[in-house]
Amino acid sequence: MGRKPTTGGVEPKANRIQLTFSYRGKRYRPTLDLAPTQANLRHAARRLEEIKHKIRTGSFVFAEEFPGYRFLDAVTVTVTRARPTFDQVADAFLASIGGLDFATRESYRKILNAHWRSKFGKLRIDEIRYGELAAHIGGRPWGSMKTRNNVASVGRLVFGFAHADELIERNPMDRIKTLRVQKAPPDPYAVEEAEALLAGILADWGEHDANYFEFAFFTGLRPSEEIALLWSDADLQAGRLRVERARVMGRDKATTKTYVARLLELCPRSLEVLRRQRELTGLADREVFTHPSGDRYRDLQAQLKRWDHTHKRLGLRRRVPYQTRHTSVTWNLMTGKNLLWVAEQHGHSPAVMLKTYARWTSGATEEDIEAIRCAMAAAPMRGFANGFATRVPLRTTKPLIVLAEREGFEPSIRV
Secondary structure, three states, rough: OOOOOOOOOOEOOOOOEEEEEEEEEEOOOOOOOOOOOHHHHHHHHHHHHHHHHHHEEEEEEEEHHHOOOHHHHHHHHHHHHHHOOOHHHHHHHHHHHHHHHHHHHHHHHHHHHHHHHHHHHHHHHOOHHHHHHHHHOOOOOOOOOHHHHHHHHHHHHHHHHHOOOOOOOHHHHHHHOOOOOOOOOOOOOHHHHHHHHHHHHHHHHHHHHHHHHHHHHOOOOOOHOOOOOOHHHHOOOOOEEEEOOOOOOEEEOOOOOOOOOEEEEOHHHHHHHHHHHHHHHHHHHHEEEEOOOOOOOOOOHHHHHHHHHHHHOOOOOOOOOOOOHHHHHHHHHOOOOOHHHHHHHOOOHHHHHHHHOOOOOOOOHHHHHHHHHHHHHHHOOOOOOOHHHOOOOOOOOOHHHHHHHOOOOOOOOOO
């Protein structure tokens, strides 16, 4: 007589029926005292589904379901031992990601401390239900959907770690979806705005800060890349700069954000900034841009405060310093630079460029384009900021904004 058919976790075993399922990280194969007939196999399959449902909902008691199981004492010991709390699993997860960048690990740690441990830290990982998690994520106001997604993502990683370690049957966070986020488009500066801002920073804070932001506008470096630049990266004779490192949260990384080093061709304006900066920091032969005291920049906070102060004093619409990068990309594209060249210079893929920027010349006039070319080729007019707030700029940023699609790029994790 042939072997009875098997149904996912249910199979004949001599004159009995064996069930197979996982419970708290261990696989069990108890048997039912039923002959393996077609009807009994169907009955066993239904019972197995009931058992799995009880395990998922936390109502399963092994001794009640299988009081005659011959290894019941071992089950009790295993169940007692396999009860780590969320905190313990979170600690094990953080220990497992040592190969990630420090900034990423630190962001995960902060999110766990701020949003997860106080609520679930002392609970057993296998007793935390989907409903509690859904209420935690969906039942509170978030400053932004991006923050909400970041918090949910870190929780999903911890429960995913527990699932991979066979501490839970499935990841309950998988049912909590990542919501779509409308990213703000690039918001570049018009040439006259940038020149007025740079002149204002020079007047307010001096040559160190003015050079720092001028270089940002005319190279498009990421802020984390600019503060990590060394003089050994610069070739003033060839007019080139090697970009291969970054500094994040006070720590140096031997890679850029995209893990690709690039060779930047300096326009005459950015090359002139380097020559001026050489007089300020070149003798130290270390970082290109530093505090006026000579101390290195650990992060971007001091520059941000000075940037905001000068914006407010001049009456300029406030934007984040990262817009210097978007401005550089836009200016290069408006002046007709090749798309692939611009992408390589700024450390993007052509796909990102096409996704982020669309109609390169819409709203731009020959006057705008000529102003950009002149700015890239020559030093600014001194005193440009004087009276800026009392006169109408030749052209505001509005025509430049329409150059971008409604999607930005390079978000950072914030808590």
